[in-house]
Amino acid sequence: MGGAFALGLLGLIALLIAVFTTRSSLPSYGDLKRSPNGQMIRVHAVDGTVLVSLGPSYGEWIESDKIPQVMKDAIIAVEDRRFESHFGVDPKGLARALRFAISNRGTDRRLQGASTITQQVARTIFLSNKYDVGRKVREAVLALAMERKFSKDQILELYLNKVYFGGGAYGIDAASRRFFGHPATQLTLSEAAIIAGLVKAPSHYSPTADADAAVDRAAVVLQVMQETGKLTPAQAAAADPKSVKMAPEPKQNSIRYFTDWALPQLEVLIDESEAPLEVWTTLDLNMQRAADDAIRANAPGAAQGALVSLDRDGAVRAMVGGKDYVASIYNRATQAVRQPGSAFKLFVYLAALEAGHRPEDLVVDEPVTIAGWSPRNSSGRFNGEMSLRSAFAYSINTVAAKLGQEVGYSTVADMARRFGVTTPINTQPAMVLGTSNVRLIDMTRAFASVSQRGVAVTPYGITRVTANGQVIYQHEVDTSRVLVGSHVAAQMIDLLQTAVNTGTGKAAQIGRPVAGKTGTTSSNKDGWFLGFSSGLTTGVWMGRDDAKPVGGLQGGTAPARAFSAYMRKAVAGRPVEAFDTNVTLPEWQGDNESEYFSGPDNSVFVDPDGNPIDPGASAQDPAAGGRGDELDKDWYDRVTGRDDPSQPSRDPRDSRDPRDQRDPRDQQMPPPAQRDVPRPPVTQPQPQRQDDRYRDPRDQPYGEPARRPGY
Template sequence: MARASSPKRKPSRRPWRRRLILALKILGVIAALGVIALAVTVYTTRAQLPSFDQLKSSPNGQMIRVHAADGTVIVSLGPSYGEWLSYDEIPKVMRDATVSVEDRRFRSHIGIDPIGVLRSVKLMIANWGTDRRIQGASTITQQVARTIFLSNKYTLSRKAHEAILALALERKFSKDQILELYMNKVYYGGGAYGIDAASRKFFGHSAKQLSLGEAAVIAGLVKAPSHYSPTADAEAAIGRAGVVLQLMAETGAITPEQAADTDPKSVALAPEPHQNSVRYFTDWALPQLDMLIDETNAPLDVWTTLDLSMQRAADTAIKADVPKGVQGALVSIDRDGAVRAMVGGKDYVSSIYNRATTAVRQPGSSWKLFVYLAALEAGYKPDDMVVDEPVTIQGWSPRNDSGHFSGAMKIRTALAYSVNTIAAKLGQDVGFHTVADMARRFGITTPIDTTPAMVLGTSEVHLIDMTRAFASVANKGIAVTPYGITKVTANGVTIYQHEVDRSHVLVAPYVAAEMTDLLQTAVATGTGRAAQIGRPVAGKTGTTTSNKDGWFLGFSSGLTTGVWMGRDDAKRVGGLSGGHAPARAWHDYMIKAVAGRPVEQFDTQVTLPEWQLEPDEESYFGQPDNGMFVDENGYPIAPGTYPGDTPTGPPPQQGYPDAYPGGTYPPDGSRTAPPEQPPVQQPPERLDQDWMDRVLGRTPDPDRRAAPAPARTPPPNDRSRGP
């Protein structure tokens, strides 16, 4: 008889439920212990907090004295404090504007804002894996804690400490006291701590008389004092003030009608005190302190590389040689990377924008430095023959500014007269990516185009990066890294000392020597002749589309200097070219800057190019050396199709080689030959040893007689070397 089968029992879920309940209990106990520990920490911190009067008198901000290379104090920076205003003395519109824009739940939270924290966590999750820093969750109380007790270093431990301090502050002081501390201590930019100092700096009167528009401007500064400062960027400050007014209307601090009737543009700013071009340098150098030192409280003395006599010469050269309506910039770097002079614009007061370090512009033919470096490294030699002839690369057909092709020529001749077809052929031979890699190797930090037209300088660059590249060539191929701070002392103790790294070799010394050889020729007889200073000089000009940019970069006697000129809106400048105003400014600066330095000869003497090749118009008349062939993006365009490409005057006429001595031209950029003057045939300049002695400042041998000039016979084509 079969045994009756018993029904299957369902597995009991009670063990899982018991485990879940146990886990929840453990978590509850941990949370309770955490809350108790937090409460103990907060109240312990509260007991250790200074009194309100002690917090009012506590120091904040850091005094910094900046020294030039000779020890002269050039700038004193640090906190400026106005009158301490009690809560009742602070205008209501200022209090309301601050709360509306910085912490609209200030009156209701406990020191930290849970809603703000959740929003910050949500943004952090959304931006996970990026470099974007999430901000905006800090309450006014947290900012008070950070301003008085902590640093601005962004770490999780600092944020946790900040939160505990904020909770403790809320337990010890009233909301009015915390807001009073905040508004008298927070940094508003320009060295101003507290609303009274900010009001006096920006508006010229006490904060007790702040209007609604002025209060909106000041309240908007806290988020980014340097960016929204009305003295640095009035448009950004006005736009930010408009946001503050909208937030005040949203929170009910003012009516929508009041917000609409208040025009931040009508706010009158106090005049800025006189500032000179030294501030371009200090604005570039001082932010580097955050990476060099950790000291945030002790007064600092910062010793820099700036040479005041060179800086004055640079400032004078830029102001004197930059055409009207055009901006200019100059950077001068010593052989070890020390920045000796920096001018970021014609007038620091009217524009603090540093065109030497921040602006990005097309370098024109000065970019050919990297093309020829890549070619020399690949095995080309300065006297190798190449053929100037029509060439098409990936649908792009570069042309020379002279409008003709000269056949076989040496590489030194091609660079001296900035022959575009040769640069294109060399770039194609070595590879456009190889040229880009060479530029990266020499310190170009901006994006690099790798289309064929890149050889003519279509990629935008920083002036300081290009100057650094030329300095590395001058340094025999060893990398030069620009620096501005030599040492930092705190209370007399050195806490930072710069050390020069001379170990990074970019190219072999012979490649750097050959490149210097080519650059000497460009200055001695080519497009950069206006930069001759009576001693050995190596350099290169650059002119871009429709004369929008003019460059000259070169080195002599251990000093490398780069000059850029152009309009901030990148519109054309009639007559501007690298061989004219920029080369003249370079000359005017360098002839003073190197006056006290010994004359240094390069590894090779100047070698004349094939003198049967007549200089092109870039050499005499400053036509753009890549302008008529590519647009801003490096794509080919037909000659004459660019707006305004028609010359403002008739083309240079035969018989007027000296119509514009030194490359000068009227302010409007026109180049019209003198009327009713019969053509005068000038004899060609004799390019012999006496001529080279005169260019290089050497004493000629009185017993030596110049040899007769050779016949102008072009070299046979069978000697040419095609890239």
């Protein structure tokens, strides 16, 4: 008997030494409050809907006096009803655990608990979740030491801010935001009961995994609270966990293309790395659904599709990076670089218009060879004299080649960079047909800047960021950078309207004014359509990831149809907006005969390096870059009146002969036979500007070049 007493006394002394030694080595309370690396980020659509919640999250640290009393009462009742009276270890619970360990020694059954709140805090901060007697002993020693160093309020505060509640949420604030969409300081009794019930089995009782199980568990918590005197019978009966409104589960498909693009920008926008963030974005869920539907419905079976839609200030309203985010997270709207084909002619014609050309200027579609390269049209024919408007509407390659030679290929490349193209641009002659790889978001940005009368548009996805209720970032739109004169942009819009009304982009019509341009690359590997209407600019790309040909894919087919399907829904609630320049039909437009000329845009008849494809390739063979339909020259001459010298080619709405038109300076224009058409080419390409500013026709700087917006 005396030996047992002595042994017990020695054990008690050893325990006291261990406790006080441990107490002296414990970190300060301030150190224990520091959370591990992790930050809760909730991303909202433009209407406030939560798009995605990122974690794991530790939420905002809630001080003890700010924690709702119902939350404290609920967790104490269900996890440690003697918390306020024991000294860190509950003797009854410890005895129960020891009996269980002895009776189940040698089996795989886990130790059954009765760990106090203090023990759980010790395990959460200092120990692992390994189940054995040795860990329970260390846990008990730590709990006893913590009770000697910290108050009950401090220990409960640590517990409620650090314990795991499931769904990636550590602490009651993260759990409250994750499951209910508001801070823990606003928890109701029913919500507190749901959260308190999660500790026992977070994955099983999680509201996101099994809402019914979470509600049933909350009912048990309320009953225990009544049994322990934390609630009156009336209060327990009034609580209704079934009526608690859960935060909706974020979507996980195409919106993730947008959030994956937008969220990395937080690194340069803010410097907050600990407090939970609420990120408010530009994404419109209705537009996003319409964009998703348009791509899935129109992209050819083996092909991928991408779409970007920008509001007039650059706000990204929809972004689709592929048919299915779950199947492929590769964002073809912002990451993929592909040849744009004839869509690149936007920059060729902008450079020509800035140099002094006008849509009515007459040029000649004829064979041309530039530095050994002989561009050809998809029809395999040459149409003779026509206006720039007609050449753009029907995407005539030879005219684009002549314009590029005249203004200089470096000037065209400079124009593309000015409008936001961030990828390398070659300056070989074939570049005018879109042989340099570009990104869809960059091309969409360029068209948006044209729609804004030449004022630079920068895509953005984040409008503001808040932390702990305070705004720490607010986006400001910059409208100060002018890329081209408004008269140049107006003339470009004139040309873009014509391309949709009568040219290669007719499938993109939506029943209101639209301006845009198609693009198709050799062998039908890529199809593009980019355009704008009612303040919204949208770009569509389709093709295979492995760059193999897609039968029948052209900018004026599936991409234009997807644009139309999306835009009809996207602008439905917006007022119809007429452009400053009314659409002017090209001289070939007239009656139904014009249907012939609304075929596909001219493909790029060069290889990926800009070298010409075999000139003997048949125009009937799409794999060789052909369109697959030949022009009947006799029919063409007949419908255009070129077989009758008394019928000059002109706009049927204009009764004046083109030879009698006057230029803006009221000087008589010479007849076409006396004019240089095209204008004399520059024998050497213009050198690249040494400075990084852009200049208008009067050689005045427009300001800084377009910069990458952070994507």
